Structure formats: structure tokens, C-alpha cells
Amino acid sequence: MLRVYNYWLYDIPSRAIDITFGRGTTRAAGFPPYGSYAFEPLPESGDTVVSRETKIVGCDDAETAYGGAGWTRREGAAYYHGALMESGTAGASVQISFRGSSVYWRAVADTAGGKADVTIDGTPAGIADTYYRDELPDQFAFVRTGLDPRALHTFRAVVRGDRNPLSAGTLIRHMAFEYGAESYRASAGFSAVEGKNNWHYADAGRMRFIDFVRTPAEAPGGKERKTFANEWRDATGGGIGGAYQVCGTRPVSRTWIAPHGGSVRVEGTVGGDPAGVRCASITCNGRTAWSAGPPAGGQAAAHDITIAVSPGDAIRFTLVPPASGAGTRVTWDPVVTYVQ
Numbered sequence: 001m002l003r004v005y006n007y008w009l010y011d012i013p014s015r016a017i018d019i020t021f022g023r024g025t026t027r028a029a030g031f032p033p034y035g036s037y038a039f040e041p042l043p044e045s046g047d048t049v050v051s052r053e054t055k056i057v058g059c060d061d062a063e064t065a066y067g068g069a070g071w072t073r074r075e076g077a078a079y080y081h082g083a084l085m086e087s088g089t090a091g092a093s094v095q096i097s098f099r100g101s102s103v104y105w106r107a108v109a110d111t112a113g114g115k116a117d118v119t120i121d122g123t124p125a126g127i128a129d130t131y132y133r134d135e136l137p138d139q140f141a142f143v144r145t146g147l148d149p150r151a152l153h154t155f156r157a158v159v160r161g162d163r164n165p166l167s168a169g170t171l172i173r174h175m176a177f178e179y180g181a182e183s184y185r186a187s188a189g190f191s192a193v194e195g196k197n198n199w200h201y202a203d204a205g206r207m208r209f210i211d212f213v214r215t216p217a218e219a220p221g222g223k224e225r226k227t228f229a230n231e232w233r234d235a236t237g238g239g240i241g242g243a244y245q246v247c248g249t250r251p252v253s254r255t256w257i258a259p260h261g262g263s264v265r266v267e268g269t270v271g272g273d274p275a276g277v278r279c280a281s282i283t284c285n286g287r288t289a290w291s292a293g294p295p296a297g298g299q300a301a302a303h304d305i306t307i308a309v310s311p312g313d314a315i316r317f318t319l320v321p322p323a324s325g326a327g328t329r330v331t332w333d334p335v336v337t338y339v340q
Contacts, residue, residue: 001018001019001020001021002018002019002021003016003017003018003019004016004017004018004019005017031132032109032129032130032132032136032139032140032141034139034140034141034142034143035049035139035140036136036138036139036140037049037050037138037139037140038138039056039080039138039176039187039188040187040188040189040190041053041054041188043197049104049140049143052102052104052178052180053180053181053182053183054100054102054104054178054179054180054181054183055098055100055178055179055181055183055185055335055337056080056176056177056178056183056185056188056335057096057176057177057178057179058080058081058083058175058176059073059080059081059083059084059085059174059175059176060073060081060083063096063097063098063177064094064095064096064174064177065094065095065096066085066092066093066094067092067093067094067095068087068089068091068092068093068158068159069087069089069091069092070087070088070089070092070159071085071086071087071092072085072086072087073085074086074173076137078135078137079108079137079175080106080137080175080176081176081243081333083175084108084173084174084175085173085174086171086172086173086174087159087171087172088112088114088159088161088169088170088171088172089159089161090159090160090161090162090170091158091159091161092158092159092172093156093157093158093159094156094157094172094174095154095155095156095157096154096155096177096179097152097153097154097155098152098153098155098177098179098181099149099150099151099152099153099181100147100149100153100179100180100181101145101146101147101148101149101180102143102144102145102146102147102178102179102180103120103142103143103144103147103153103155103177103178103179103180104140104142104143104177104178104179105118105128105140105141105142105143105155105157105174105177106138106139106140106141106174106175106176106177106178107128107130107139107141107142107157107172107173107174107175108130108135108136108137108139108173108175109130109131109132109135109136109139109141110130110131110132110134110135110136110171110173111131111132111133111134111135111167111168111169112167112168112169112170112171113129113130113131113132113163113164113167113169113171113172113173114130114131114159114160114161114162114163114164114167114169114170114171114172115127115128115129115130115160115162115163115164115170116128116130116141116157116158116159116160116172117157117158117160118142118155118156118157118158119154119155119156119158120144120147120153120154120155120156121153121154122154125142125144126142127160128141128142128157129164130171130172130173131163131164131166131167133166137175141157142157145180147180149180153179155177155179157172157174159172181337181338182337182338183335183336183337183338184197184198184199184256184335184336184337185333185334185335185336186199186242186243186254186268186317186332186333186334186335187242187243187333190241190242192209192211192230195257198256198257198258198259199254199255199256200254200255200256200257201232201240201254201255202232203234203252203253203255206234206235207232207233207234207238207240208232208233208234209231209232209233210229210230210231210232210233211228211229211230212227212228212229213227213229230242234248234250234252235248236248236249236250236326237249237326238250238252239252239329240252240254242333243331243332243333244272244329244330244331244332244333245317245319245329245330245332246276246327246328246329246330247276247277247319247320247321247322247326247327247328247330248321248326248327249321249325249326250321251318251319251320251321252318252319253316253317253318253319254316254317254332254334255314255315255316255317256314256315256317256334256336257312257313257314257315258309258310258311258312258313258314258315259311260311261309261310261311262308262309262338262339262340263306263307263308263309263338263339263340264306264307264309264315264336264337264338264339265304265305265306265336265337265339266282266289266290266303266304266305266306266307266315266334266335266336267303267304267334267335267337268302268303268317268332268333268334268335269300269301269302269303269331269332270292270300270301270302270303270319270330270331270332271299271300271301271330271331271332272328272329272330272331276322276327276328276329276330277319277320277321277322277327277328277330278293278320278321278322278323278327279291279292279293279319279320280292280301280317280318280319280320280330280332281316281317281318281320282303282305282315282316282317282318282334283315283316283318284307284309284313284314284315284316285313285314289305289307289315290303290305300331303334306339315336317332317334319332
């Protein structure tokens with residue numbers, strides 16, 4: 001007998017499911033060669049891929065270069081930052097240049113997935129097949145480790161225009177790259193634990209983490225349901241989530257603490273309802289390094305700055321509420337990467 005525990009099932013008598021085996025065989029489903037991994041690495045894991053130390057670069061990031069024809073942007077809640085770029089036209093390419101010891105390519109597998117030729121530094125590195133019988137947003141289509149961390153590398157994938165015999169198309173659906181770097185993205189390091197992954201939220205004890213919110217019953221019999229909140233909140237309505245901040249009636253800050261000295265690149269965009277915030281700022285030990293007013297016409301305010309830090313220095317990402325009262329949700333997913 002096998003006992004399986006499921007964290008997400010609420011409408012069954014128990015989260016434990018007992019499975020009894022009989023005589024016979026169980027067929028194993030095929031799976032893409034590099035498996036499926038969450039966007040958030042777990043440094044404490046013994047699995048080298050799960051605990052990887054990388055910088056994540058989404059499909060809309062300026063570090064990504066596209067070539068050839070047919071690239072179309074698609075949106076979806078399951079995709080990294082809600083989007084991907086796809087093309088099934090032979091010769092279309094996507095590439096990134098980076099310094100790091102590893103590179104991971106996230107190309108979504110699905111029933112219309114095609115094949116791509118992969119090169120690293122101009123040398124053929126293999127063929128990626130992105131066909132799968134279901135959509136797999138979390139899979140790696142290609143992984144290469146053991147690169148020289150000091151050298152500048154270029155990863156390039158070129159659409160072949162052919163496919164697995166089981167596939168219905170030749171699409172390459174690029175979602176993100178990851179490459180080896182000491183990098184701290186807010187959403188990737190977000191946690192219910194204050195200080196984990198060098199990110200802090202409690203802000204002098206004013207915030208507490210909310211995991212579930214109880215909501216009216218929807219199931220027959222009056223059973224209570226829970227909604228996954230996954231957010232730090234304060235008493236004024238302020239909140240911090242993985243990739244957003246919400247002002248209550250006072251400023252709300254997310255803070256990153258430097259684990260060691262060096263120079264860090266701080267990238268990100270502040271976007272959302274222009275009425276949702278009076279201003280946004282980045283400070284290091286209280287000194288302003290960047291600031292911007294409300295997003296004009298809903299346009300995002302981008303920042304890309306370099307700050308010299310010493311161990312224990314605090315970089316704070318702060319939103320100030322509008323003068324009229326509480327603010328609204330503002331998207332902000334800053335990433336801090338050591339560059340020296």
C-alpha cells in the first residue's frame with residue numbers, strides 16, 4: 001500500500017490518499033529530458049538543479065535578442081511574468097549573452113512543440129525537442145553547466161521548422177533564460193520567513209504573513225473554503241507579494257540585505273494604476289539611489305542602477321501612498337545581481 005499526501009485538496013475527508021497495488025504492471029509516462037522545475041530555486045535542496053544559483057531573464061527582457069520571422073507574444077497565467085514569445089518559422093532565433101558557469105533554457109513544451117538547434121559560443125550543442133502531450137510551462141528545454149564563469153558566453157536557439165512525429169506543429173515557445181549568477185529576484189526569493197533569501201518584509205514588526213484567507217463555503221454541505229493569499233500585510237491595508245506591493249495609508253517597503261560586499265545591479269519596473277502610488281524610491285542605508293513619481297498614463301517606470309554595498313547594507317524598495325488615502329496594487333519585482 002502507498003499513502004499519498006496532497007496539500008491542495010480541501011473537499012475530501014482527508015488529505016491522505018491510500019493506494020493499494022494489485023498484480024500487473026504500471027506504465028510510466030514519458031517526460032522531456034530536463035524535467036520540470038519551479039521558477040523559485042530552493043538553496044537548501046540537495047538537488048543541484050533545484051538549488052541552482054541563477055539570474056532569471058524573461059522573454060520581454062532587454063537581454064534577450066530575437067532574430068528571423070514569425071515571433072509572436074502570447075500571454076498566460078502559467079508563464080514566467082505572464083508571457084512567452086513563439087515562432088514556428090525555420091531560421092527564427094532567440095539568444096542571450098552572459099557571464100556565468102551555466103545556462104538553462106525555458107521553452108514551453110506542448111502538443112505543437114517543434115525542434116530547435118542549440119549553439120553555445122557558436123558551437124553546436126544539440127537539438128532541443130519541445131513536444132509533449134500536455135503543456136509544460138516549467139520545463140527546461142536545454143541545460144548546460146560547467147562553463148567558464150569569467151568568459152562571455154552566447155546561447156542561441158534556432159527554429160528548425162521540423163518536429164517530432166507526434167507533434168502537431170513546429171512552434172518554439174520561448175519563456176525565459178536562466179544563467180549562473182549571484183542574483184536575488186524579489187519574486188523568486190519571496191517567502192513567509194522574514195529574512196530568508198536576504199529579503200525582509202516585517203518592517204519593524206508592522207507586517208505579518210497571511211497564508212490563507214477563509215471565504216464563504218462554495219461546496220455542498222456548507223464546507224469552508226480557503227483562498228491562498230501568500231502575502232505580507234499590515235493593519236492599514238498595505239501588502240507585499242511576490243511581484244507586487246500595495247500601499248495602505250502609509251508607505252510600504254521591501255528590503256534586501258547585502259550578504260557581502262561588492263557592486264550590485266538593481267533592475268526592475270514599477271507599474272500599475274497611476275492613482276495607486278504617490279512615488280516609488282530605492283534607498284541604500286537611507287540614501288536615495290533612485291526615485292520616480294506615479295506611473296504616467298499607466299506607463300511603467302524602469303530602473304537599472306549600480307550600487308556599491310558592504311556586508312549588511314540595506315537596499316529598500318518603498319512605495320508612498322497617494323495623498324487621497326490608501327493606494328492600489330503596484331507591480332514591482334526588482335532583481336539585485338552582483339556584478340563585481
